[in-house]
Amino acid sequence: MDPKKMLIAVDASENAQRAAEYAARIVGATPGFSLTLLTLERPPERDLYKDDAAHRAACQAREGEMRAAQGAIKAVLVAGGVPAGMISAHYVASCKSPQAEGADQCSLGQSIALEILDFAKAQGCGTVVVGRRGVSKAEEFLFGSVSSKIVHNAKNCTVWVIS
Amino acid sequence: MRESARDLLRQYDKKFPLKHAGEIYADTTDIVRIGYGDVIELAGLHYLVLRDEIERRFGVEDVKYWVKRCRCLETNQSKILKLVFHETFPQKFGDAEILCYRSEQKEARILDMVRGDARFMQGFSAPDAAGNLVRVLDVIRGKRLDLTVEDIDADHETYFHDHLPGLLRDWAGACRAIASLHSRDEKHGDIRRDHLWIDYKSGGYTWIDFDFTFDCVESPFGLDILGLGNSLVFLAGKADLTPGVIAETFGERALDSLCPQDFSLFFRNRLVNLRTIYPYVPQSLNNVLMHFSAASEVFYESVDELLGDLMPAVEDIDRA
Numbered sequence: 512m513d514p515k516k517m518l519i520a521v522d523a524s525e526n527a528q529r530a531a532e533y534a535a536r537i538v539g540a541t542p543g544f545s546l547t548l549l550t551l552e553r554p555p556e557r558d559l560y561k562d563d564a565a566h567r568a569a570c571q572a573r574e575g576e577m578r579a580a581q582g583a584i585k586a587v588l589v590a591g592g593v594p595a596g597m598i599s600a601h602y603v604a605s606c607k608s609p610q611a612e613g614a615d616q617c618s619l620g621q622s623i624a625l626e627i628l629d630f631a632k633a634q635g636c637g638t639v640v641v642g643r644r645g646v647s648k649a650e651e652f653l654f655g656s657v658s659s660k661i662v663h664n665a666k667n668c669t670v671w672v673i674s
Numbered sequence: 675m676r677e678s679a680r681d682l683l684r685q686y687d688k689k690f691p692l693k694h695a696g697e698i699y700a701d702t703t704d705i706v707r708i709g710y711g712d713v714i715e716l717a718g719l720h721y722l723v724l725r726d727e728i729e730r731r732f733g734v735e736d737v738k739y740w741v742k743r744c745r746c747l748e749t750n751q752s753k754i755l756k757l758v759f760h761e762t763f764p765q766k767f768g769d770a771e772i773l774c775y776r777s778e779q780k781e782a783r784i785l786d787m788v789r790g791d792a793r794f795m796q797g798f799s800a801p802d803a804a805g806n807l808v809r810v811l812d813v814i815r816g817k818r819l820d821l822t823v824e825d826i827d828a829d830h831e832t833y834f835h836d837h838l839p840g841l842l843r844d845w846a847g848a849c850r851a852i853a854s855l856h857s858r859d860e861k862h863g864d865i866r867r868d869h870l871w872i873d874y875k876s877g878g879y880t881w882i883d884f885d886f887t888f889d890c891v892e893s894p895f896g897l898d899i900l901g902l903g904n905s906l907v908f909l910a911g912k913a914d915l916t917p918g919v920i921a922e923t924f925g926e927r928a929l930d931s932l933c934p935q936d937f938s939l940f941f942r943n944r945l946v947n948l949r950t951i952y953p954y955v956p957q958s959l960n961n962v963l964m965h966f967s968a969a970s971e972v973f974y975e976s977v978d979e980l981l982g983d984l985m986p987a988v989e990d991i992d993r994a
Contacts, residue, residue, distance in 0.1 A: 556889045653897060
């Protein structure tokens with residue numbers, strides 16, 4: 512695993528933006544680094560919607576938001592001095608989303624954290640960068656914490672948790 | 675000419691007072707309008723509405739206008755019909771808030787999934803004339819777990835040694851039922867001790883009400899596990915041990931030795947650290963309970979993890 516191959520987990524949160532800003536300050540235009548942006552789609556629950564059409568529309572809207580967020584993060588990195596050629600972006604649709612039909616790869620959605628680590632391993636990324644929400648105990652119990660789970664489960668790689 | 679409810683009742687239920695005969699509803703959209711004496715037409719059968727179901731919790735009666743106690747005119751079987759009622763609301767759990775909602779599709783899907791599994795309520799779903807997915811449920815002949823426990827006439831120590839181990843073994847079976855849902859990527863959604871019934875005949879535990887759901891990605895079963903934890907604390911304590919109950923039972927001074935970390939992470943007035951007042955609670959069981967306390971730093975993520983700790987603790991109660 513190459514520590515200069517960095518994976519940045521990206522969603523539409525401010526935490527992801529902070530993680531990108533930090534990575535840009537550290538890496539800048541240093542040769543030898545590569546930054547992989549990974550966005551795992553989290554579609555809205557199907558049961559929330561009256562019918563498939565409404566759910567599909569919501570999934571499309573969510574995908575639009577997340578792709579836009581990924582684009583914004585890439586812009587943050589470039590503005591921070593990282594050459595665009597050093598950045599690659601991956602968007603993995605959820606297997607539960609109608610958007611995933613025909614996709615080569617889809618996210619099972621059972622654990623975002625474990626899927627991030629699996630992706631990092633497959634790409635040979637030796638550093639994983641993730642933002643941290645700063646959750647209460649009650650929130651961690653109910654919602655889980657992606658960053659905590661990454662820290663607990665990471666093997667053979669370095670994890671940067673940006674608060 | 676279309677049959678009236680009066681015609682149907684005259685044909686199928688000669689004892690029903692015809693002066694109360696209402697309307698036939700093939701479209702159940704207007705849930706409040708449908709009441710006693712009306713007949714719901716669904717999937718080729720007719721269900722006489724007897725009343726709205728009532729939920730009794732914490733001494734309060736809550737009428738569930740969308741849940742109708744019925745009798746099928748053709749088969750004479752008692753049934754519960756759940757009509758479509760959409761509600762979405764944020765629910766507070768301690769300082770966390772979850773968006774909860776009611777989904778007839780989810781409940782219908784789980785009914786199909788658990789057909790023949792007595793650990794879950796049984797029934798089927800069918801669309802009415804307007805496409806509303808109505809769930810037709812068998813009536814459970816039994817008693818709520820919480821009322822069963824409350825009605826055990828014993829002091830806590832006797833209850834703890836003589837009744838609790840058996841209750842926990844049966845309850846663990848109910849937990850495994852929930853785990854079986856989780857393994858199929860479904861959640862119960864509304865685990866409460868009054869949503870678990872004990873069948874009068876078989877003694878089996880049966881979960882009811884699967885229509886609630888919520889959206890939590892990284893910990894999809896967190897709310898179900900919280901529900902199990904709350905039930906476990908209740909079972910072990912034979913009551914909700916609030917400061918008021920503790921003071922009444924042990925005297926005001928008993929409260930002096932308690933701190934906020936002894937109480938539930940989510941319900942700050944419910945004691946979780948039972949060993950502080952019941953010293954015969956084995957450490958192993960208390961450790962399981964403390965996962966749901968304000969002191970906990972680690973939480974169960976799966977039912978298997980919970981049971982992995984609980985079952986040895988039950989053995990410890992037996993040995994004590």
